[in-house]
Amino acid sequence: MSNNQTIENVGRRRFLQLTGLSAGGLILGTALPGGGSAWASTAGKAGPLNLFVTVHSDDTVSIVCHRSEMGQGIRTALPQIVADELEADWHRVNVVQGLGDERYGSQNTDGSRSIRRFYDTMRTMGASARTMLEQAAAQQWKVPADECSAKNHAVVHTPSGRRLRFGELAAAAAAMPVPDAQSLRLKDSRQFNYIGKPVATVDAPDMVTGRAQFGQDVTFDNLLIASIERAPVLGSTIDKLDDSAARKVKGVVAIERLDGGAEPPAFKPLSGVAVLAHNTWTALKARKLLQISWSASSHDQHDSDSYLADLQRAVLEPGTTITNRGDVDTAESSASQSHQATYTVPYLAHATMEPPAATAQVSESGCEVWGCVQDPQSVQQQVAAALSMKPEQVTVNVTLLGGGFGRKSKPDFVVEAALLAKKMQRPVKVVWSREDDIRHDYYHAASVEHYRAGLDSDGHVDSWLQRAAFPSISGTFQAGIDHPSNSELGLGLTDLPYAIPNCRTETQRAEYHARIGWLRSVSNIQNAFGVCSFADELAHVSGQRPDSFLLQLIGPDRHVDPSQGDYKYSNYGEELDKFPLDTARLKNVLRRVAVKADLNLRGDHGKNSGEGWGIAVHRSFLSYVGIATKVQVQNGRMKIQEMHCVADVGLAVNPDRVRSQMEGAMIFGMSLALMGEIKMKNGAVSNSNFHDYQLLRMHQCPPLSVELVDSDAAPAGVGEPGVPPVAPSIANAVFAASGQRIRELPISKHLQVS
Amino acid sequence: MQLSINGVSHEFDIDEDMPLLWVLRDELKLTGTKFGCGGGFCGACTIHLDGQPMRGCLTPARFAVGKQITTIEGLSENGDHPLQKAWVEHNVPQCGYCQSGQLMSAAALLATNASPSDAEIDRAMTGNLCRCGTYPRIKAAIKTAAGKNVADNRGGKD
Numbered sequence: 073m074s075n076n077q078t079i080e081n082v083g084r085r086r087f088l089q090l091t092g093l094s095a096g097g098l099i100l101g102t103a104l105p106g107g108g109s110a111w112a113s114t115a116g117k118a119g120p121l122n123l124f125v126t127v128h129s130d131d132t133v134s135i136v137c138h139r140s141e142m143g144q145g146i147r148t149a150l151p152q153i154v155a156d157e158l159e160a161d162w163h164r165v166n167v168v169q170g171l172g173d174e175r176y177g178s179q180n181t182d183g184s185r186s187i188r189r190f191y192d193t194m195r196t197m198g199a200s201a202r203t204m205l206e207q208a209a210a211q212q213w214k215v216p217a218d219e220c221s222a223k224n225h226a227v228v229h230t231p232s233g234r235r236l237r238f239g240e241l242a243a244a245a246a247a248m249p250v251p252d253a254q255s256l257r258l259k260d261s262r263q264f265n266y267i268g269k270p271v272a273t274v275d276a277p278d279m280v281t282g283r284a285q286f287g288q289d290v291t292f293d294n295l296l297i298a299s300i301e302r303a304p305v306l307g308s309t310i311d312k313l314d315d316s317a318a319r320k321v322k323g324v325v326a327i328e329r330l331d332g333g334a335e336p337p338a339f340k341p342l343s344g345v346a347v348l349a350h351n352t353w354t355a356l357k358a359r360k361l362l363q364i365s366w367s368a369s370s371h372d373q374h375d376s377d378s379y380l381a382d383l384q385r386a387v388l389e390p391g392t393t394i395t396n397r398g399d400v401d402t403a404e405s406s407a408s409q410s411h412q413a414t415y416t417v418p419y420l421a422h423a424t425m426e427p428p429a430a431t432a433q434v435s436e437s438g439c440e441v442w443g444c445v446q447d448p449q450s451v452q453q454q455v456a457a458a459l460s461m462k463p464e465q466v467t468v469n470v471t472l473l474g475g476g477f478g479r480k481s482k483p484d485f486v487v488e489a490a491l492l493a494k495k496m497q498r499p500v501k502v503v504w505s506r507e508d509d510i511r512h513d514y515y516h517a518a519s520v521e522h523y524r525a526g527l528d529s530d531g532h533v534d535s536w537l538q539r540a541a542f543p544s545i546s547g548t549f550q551a552g553i554d555h556p557s558n559s560e561l562g563l564g565l566t567d568l569p570y571a572i573p574n575c576r577t578e579t580q581r582a583e584y585h586a587r588i589g590w591l592r593s594v595s596n597i598q599n600a601f602g603v604c605s606f607a608d609e610l611a612h613v614s615g616q617r618p619d620s621f622l623l624q625l626i627g628p629d630r631h632v633d634p635s636q637g638d639y640k641y642s643n644y645g646e647e648l649d650k651f652p653l654d655t656a657r658l659k660n661v662l663r664r665v666a667v668k669a670d671l672n673l674r675g676d677h678g679k680n681s682g683e684g685w686g687i688a689v690h691r692s693f694l695s696y697v698g699i700a701t702k703v704q705v706q707n708g709r710m711k712i713q714e715m716h717c718v719a720d721v722g723l724a725v726n727p728d729r730v731r732s733q734m735e736g737a738m739i740f741g742m743s744l745a746l747m748g749e750i751k752m753k754n755g756a757v758s759n760s761n762f763h764d765y766q767l768l769r770m771h772q773c774p775p776l777s778v779e780l781v782d783s784d785a786a787p788a789g790v791g792e793p794g795v796p797p798v799a800p801s802i803a804n805a806v807f808a809a810s811g812q813r814i815r816e817l818p819i820s821k822h823l824q825v826s
Numbered sequence: 827m828q829l830s831i832n833g834v835s836h837e838f839d840i841d842e843d844m845p846l847l848w849v850l851r852d853e854l855k856l857t858g859t860k861f862g863c864g865g866g867f868c869g870a871c872t873i874h875l876d877g878q879p880m881r882g883c884l885t886p887a888r889f890a891v892g893k894q895i896t897t898i899e900g901l902s903e904n905g906d907h908p909l910q911k912a913w914v915e916h917n918v919p920q921c922g923y924c925q926s927g928q929l930m931s932a933a934a935l936l937a938t939n940a941s942p943s944d945a946e947i948d949r950a951m952t953g954n955l956c957r958c959g960t961y962p963r964i965k966a967a968i969k970t971a972a973g974k975n976v977a978d979n980r981g982g983k984d
Contacts, residue, residue: 141921142921143919143920143921143922143958144920145920270917272914272917273917273919275919275922276913276914276917276918276919276922277905277914278922279919279922279925280905280910280913280914280918280925281858281898281899281901281905281910282856282857282858282859282897282898282899282926283858283899284922285857286860286922286923288857288860288861289851289857291852291855291857297852322841323841350852351844351852351853352848352851352852352861353841353844353845353848353852354841423957424921424923425860425862425868425870425923425924425956425957425958426860426862426921426923427861427862472921472922472923473921474860474921474922474923474924475921475923475957475958476921477957503861505864506862506863506864506865506867506868507864728917732917732920732960732963733920735959735960735962735963736958736959736960737959738959739956739958739959739961740957740959743957761863761864761865761867762863762865762867762868762955763865763867767955767957768959768961769952769955770947770948770951770952770954770961770964770965771948771949771952773959773961773962775962776962
């Protein structure tokens with residue numbers, strides 16, 4: 073049950089404004105105090121939440137989903153929770169996509185937050201609406217309300233068996249006073265109809281028939297399509313433009329400059345030249361004829377290879393201490409065995425299957441946009457700032473997202489559309505091409521991490537030093553930041569769950585030279601690759617099997633609090649009381665995934681079968697995930713033969729979608745581990761499309777399995793936590809199979825991947 | 827120029843080099859065929875030309891004159907192609923963006939090979955990228971549609 077909840081009946085007009093829905097009957101809104109600041113959230117101001125249920129006289133129920141659908145199944149899962157508490161019949165539920173509005177609370181659909189932040193709220197919404205329907209029936213029958221209970225889309229008077237359908241009660245229920253939140257009766261979990269069940273994805277029928285509408289699909293009369301040539305190097309602007317050839321292309325309507333290049337880049341559009349035409353083909357074709365010379369930039373010399381080489385040197389030097397337990401230096405001097413390693417992960421791109429796209433229309437009174445956006449309120453703010461409007465003058469329609477992974481919570485592409493629509497005085501759709509997407513992303517930071525451990529004579533780890541260097545996401549938004557941030561370190565590094573008496577976390581300087589952003593699981597990618605690889609190295613150094621070594625390293629069952637001195641651990645924005653860092657759950661996942669693997673199988677260093685298993689376990693986004701991978705390495709080639717996932721995500725609201733997220737996370741993780749690398753030369757990205765930024769294809773995908781831990785714990789993150797342990801489990805398997813230790817991703821740099 | 831799309835003839839006044847992808851999406855507003863890469867690498871724009879799977883982003887409109895163009899919207903009357911039903915049964919789509927192209931590639935495969943092996947499915951589908959990672963379920967759904975039992979529950983349902 074959520075605390076401090078106030079629930080209010082909102083006016084019909086307001087509801088229609090929020091949803092664009094033509095509705096009648098019971099309209100219920102709940103208002104909650106804001107939910108605290110969130111990772112990389114710019115919609116930081118705490119606002120009331122408003123979430124809505126409508127019962128129609130035709131017996132249908134509309135449930136608003138205020139979060140963005142990008143494949144995680146949220147348009148099914150959130151309404152599924154409401155419908156359960158409401159006692160609605162799922163087949164009579166319509167899901168309505170909410171417009172951007174701060175009254176909903178955070179709509180920033182990232183950080184694997186939708187369920188964990190809104191599970192209680194959704195239940196309350198359903199229960200409130202159910203109570204109002206029961207009270208309406210009681211009034212009509214002139215009986216005590218506690219003799220009436222909702223069941224399967226109707227209210228029944230238990231003593232007499234009388235029954236009224238929801239639709240018959242819609243108008244009367246809407247006139248009922250809104251119940252006090254504290255008085256609401258939530259269902260016992262044994263009574264759940266939908267929560268915990270694999271309810272089918274509401275959008276699937278539209279997705280298999282081509283009817284589903286994504287950002288790229290928005291179209292209406294009088295629409296101009298814009299394709300934009302952007303500055304290849306961050307900070308660069310247009311020096312000279314010759315657009316005479318492009319203007320001559322039949323169908324080109326206008327060529328417009330977009331100002332940009334100011335730093336920090338934040339969510340502002342990049343400097344560019346837009347070609348506007350009646351269709352996409354013309355705009356793309358004419359754009360190739362633009363002759364642009366770009367101004368010099370301070371990032372002109374940036375070369376990703378030499379940048380990483382510099383960081384590899386830097387992490388060997390003492391850095392800035394962030395957390396410090398015991399005395400690492402003294403422990404190291406008395407260690408009977410020591411080991412060190414440096415791990416490197418390159419820049420990565422999101423590469424959503426749908427490149428970013430947004431459509432805008434600007435009038436005197438405001439701006440309306442349609443787009444594949446993860447954070448419609450951030451769109452309101454950014455568009456309003458660009459057009460000198462107020463956020464509430466910007467109406468944001470959220471389409472389906474053809475993948476998000478963090479890219480589409482950056483609204484730069486929507487601002488481009490709004491600026492062009494204002495200039496053109498007619499609706500404009502900005503279409504990003506794949507090349508635009510690969511070359512102008514908010515990249516996952518290139519990173520280098522150095523680890524050093526001291527072991528005692530029994531093979532126990534006595535000291536652990538971890539030193540990270542990567543450009544912080546914060547540097548993209550705030551000038552002068554040149555070290556990893558505490559938030560980023562809290563994603564898998566400072567929250568190291570190992571029982572080691574002496575442990576120190578340090579950072580080294582790393583400046584940004586490109587827009588850096590959050591990509592599915594964020595710095596957990598490099599932190600888990602480092603931590604889980606290094607722990608595996610130590611197992612081998614000390615001559616122990618990785619699973620038994622890890623169990624010992626994690627140590628006794630306990631709740632870990634990583635906060636220390638000035639360092640405050642953010643725990644993904646949640647209280648440690650509700651979401652503890654629980655070593656027992658981590659060890660449970662470890663034991664269960666270890667039995668999938670034959671950790672005694674050694675590839676005999678490439679001889680014989682060349683097969684080997686690797687495991688990795690990691691807690692992120694408050695969930696615990698273990699991955700076991702079997703690979704074969706022979707003659708310089710490696711192939712993943714099978715992969716298994718064991719996940720403890722707390723209560724799984726929709727277990728089928730949790731499984732599908734874990735399947736997807738394994739494939740996402742394989743893509744980045746095997747082939748993911750964005751390269752930059754002279755400040756510009758060298759990759760351009762899927763031939764040189766490769767993703768895993770079906771023939772490379774091994775058999776996968778997913779096992780969910782049955783749990784009544786509070787529902788935790790699902791979209792991201794499957795990703796971090798994948799890369800280290802593969803690298804650990806490669807070592808078991810071949811004796812070759814992968815410390816630098818992608819693996820395709822060292823082995824042929826097939 | 828005249829093009830036959832999903833059994834209906836349409837007249838267009840366009841640059842004949844315009845790829846079919848943009849004819850469908852911009853001129854005819856048939857947006858089920860998706861723009862993924864523009865270079866034939868991802869398969870999101872897969873359509874059928876006289877039953878053959880083609881990449882709409884690389885196929886100039888003039889190439890399709892006199893041929894039958896089929897898009898996802900024309901794969902079945904009511905979304906009841908055996909593959910579409912199997913896709914829903916296995917809850918295949920995540921974001922859904924690549925699924926039109928996946929279905930069109932799979933439909934072309936089953937049209938010529940009623941019960942493909944795993945390797946044949948891989949060969950037919952390897953040109954279709956899915957960033958969400960629905961490959962195991964796509965494979966399972968193709969087998970279901972082909973009337974095969976999926977022996978294991980990998981990528982299956984709860």
